[in-house]
Amino acid sequence: MSTELKVSQTNLYNTDFVLWIETTVEQLRQQNYTHVDWENLLEELEHMARRERKSLKSNLIIIFLHLLKWQYQPLGRTGSWRGSLREHRRRIKEDLNDSPSLVPYLQQVCTDCYENARAQAADETGLPLETFPIHCPYSIEQALNSDYLPD
Known part of the structure; x- marks a missing residue:
């Protein structure tokens, strides 16, 4: 060239x-x-994969956040929390259907996502961080189950 x-x-x-x-x-x-333009094409393809993984993490954090708020702030439960759970669960399911290779990645980042959601839940609810379990109380299956809401 x-x-x-x-x-x-x-x-x-x-x-x-x-x-x-x-x-x-x-x-x-x-x-x-x-x-x-191979150099930029390869860079863009790598960026696309990173963007998909970041999106998956972001959606999982939001799911964990709303599950925690639902469970530990029951008087604040709103339809918007339920709607947000449905939306972000749907996004993850679509991503996993489109790219099944992301399933192991989802398992890999679960702990980090929960830790982020836990800290954000404390910030948003005003409850002490210690209110929320250190280890994620929800399985991936529960987190993605459109009917699951913790007591």
Whole structure:
């Protein structure tokens, strides 16, 4: 690939991301592999995988947060908490259906997600951190079960 073409593709990547994607897709469809901006394409693919994992963690934190608030602040229970649980459970289920390889990752980050949710639950409820169990009282199955609400 000529230096001029490489500079042009990098410039396109930096100035018009959507056009860069469309151009890259077209080059791949035409099997014009010598003109593909491989460096940025590989970087974007890696970024996509990281973004999927971050989204999964964020949704799991929110689920744990609302389960804790539901259980330990019963007078504050609202439909919005229930709706948030349903929404974030749905998002995780869709992500796992689209990418089953994320299932082991979900198990791997469960403890960290719970620790984050526990701290946030204390912040949001005003209850002492010690109110909430140190170890996650919910299984992944319970957390993702659309009918599960702790007593």
